[in-house]
Amino acid sequence: MMYFGGGDMFGFLSFMGPLFLVAALWSLVWKGLALWHSAGRNEPIWFMVLLVVNTLGILEIIYLFFVAKLKFEQLFSRHHGPRH
Numbered sequence: 001m002m003y004f005g006g007g008d009m010f011g012f013l014s015f016m017g018p019l020f021l022v023a024a025l026w027s028l029v030w031k032g033l034a035l036w037h038s039a040g041r042n043e044p045i046w047f048m049v050l051l052v053v054n055t056l057g058i059l060e061i062i063y064l065f066f067v068a069k070l071k072f073e074q075l076f077s078r079h080h081g082p083r084h
Helices: 009-041 043-051 060-069
Strands: none
Touching: 009 043, 009 060, 043 060
């Protein structure tokens, strides 16, 4: 069976494998940041939505920058994370 560019299935997977890895890592970073900040802001609805819905980081980025109104420098700051 022919797939990507006349190659076999292995050629297709070897091409797509790194793209899937990059997409998974990208999504994991944004999901982690969004979950961390939504928990710290005591927003359980946002936490559950962000936990369940996978959008390759799009919903997470919208939450962080437009709902939580964080600046990029604040994403990794301990002062803007979950409150104790």
